Amino acid sequence: MLQQVIAIHELLDDATINGLAVVQFLESNGVEKVSFQTITGEKGTTDFLKIVIAGSEGKITGGSAPTLGVIGRLGGIGARPEKIGLVSDADGAIVALSMVLKLSLMKSKNDILKGDVIITTHVCPNAPIIPHEPVPFMNSPVDMATMNENEIDPDMDAILSIDATKGNRVINHRGFAITPTIKEGYILPISEDLLNIMEWTTGKHPKVVPIVMQDITPYGNGLDHVNSILQPATATDAPVVGVATTAEIAVPGCGTGASHEVDIEGAGRFCVEVAKGFTAGECEFYDKSAFKKTVDLYGPMKVFQTKGEDH
DSSP states (O other): OHHHHHHHHHHHOOTTOOHHHHHHHHHHTTOOEEEEEEEEETTEEEEEEEEEEOOTTSGGGTOOOOOEEEEEOOSOSBBTTTSOSBBGGGHHHHHHHHHHHHHHHHHHTTOOOSSOEEEEEEEOTBOOEEOOSSSOEEOOSSOHHHHHHHHOOTTOSEEEEEEEOOSSSSOBOSEEEEOOOEETTEEOOOOHHHHHHHHHHHSSOOOBOOOOGGGGSOTTSSOOOSOSTTGGGGSOSSOEEEEEEEBSSOOOTTOBSOOOHHHHHHHHHHHHHHHHHHHTTOOOSSOHHHHHHHHHHHOOOGGGGSOOTTO
């Protein structure tokens, strides 16, 4: 997927880039179902993109194959005027849009997935920066509830949430890593199917992001979060797995020159393989019977999808 990654990287590395320009680029490359919407928040505007790659037996055509959701999660692709160029936080958007190009190219060559894939992200070249330890984070022009509303589709049966996760000291690995599956306030066991795909696509031992309970709670409750990678899990009952681009040391989300195309390609290729397997019914995000037994034993944990009693 390196060709697609480089194309998207160059497309987004533009101070004037917007949703319309991305839509026109994707359509010129054969992508059929693509749209965007401009949303204004307290800190500016951003363009949310939604792309649907229809499967041979997907819901769009009346089939029953499961639908995979892919969210390119980020605050912004740029922090202008403070910073010139793409920031590290842009990784989520680059991976997601590179997937769009790859899946569309595959479809044109008659390699069609069984189920639909819905890919969403947003494009903002001038997002604000917010102080954070150990390194600064990227903020977003809109709040997290607005992001979830525009990036989660009710047809998504499972979600991969892709986010640069380099501003920490808990996952010290250059490349990408996955999180445990998050569903309805539970941190579930890591999917064996996803670990297998990660091993096969990287040729290395799998890497996992350590996740704690406060990481899966909504923003705005006063608690620290590793980043926004699992915020979609606060707004859906579908299982969510984070795909994190990572580094050996803490890198600020607003850092420029910090996006590594080969690492992004690896994450994107992993997501494409998950899309193949999940929509064909050959890859599960969690054990349904084990989840049911867990809820039967300990009750629902949906309170962790809320901001808590003080809010």
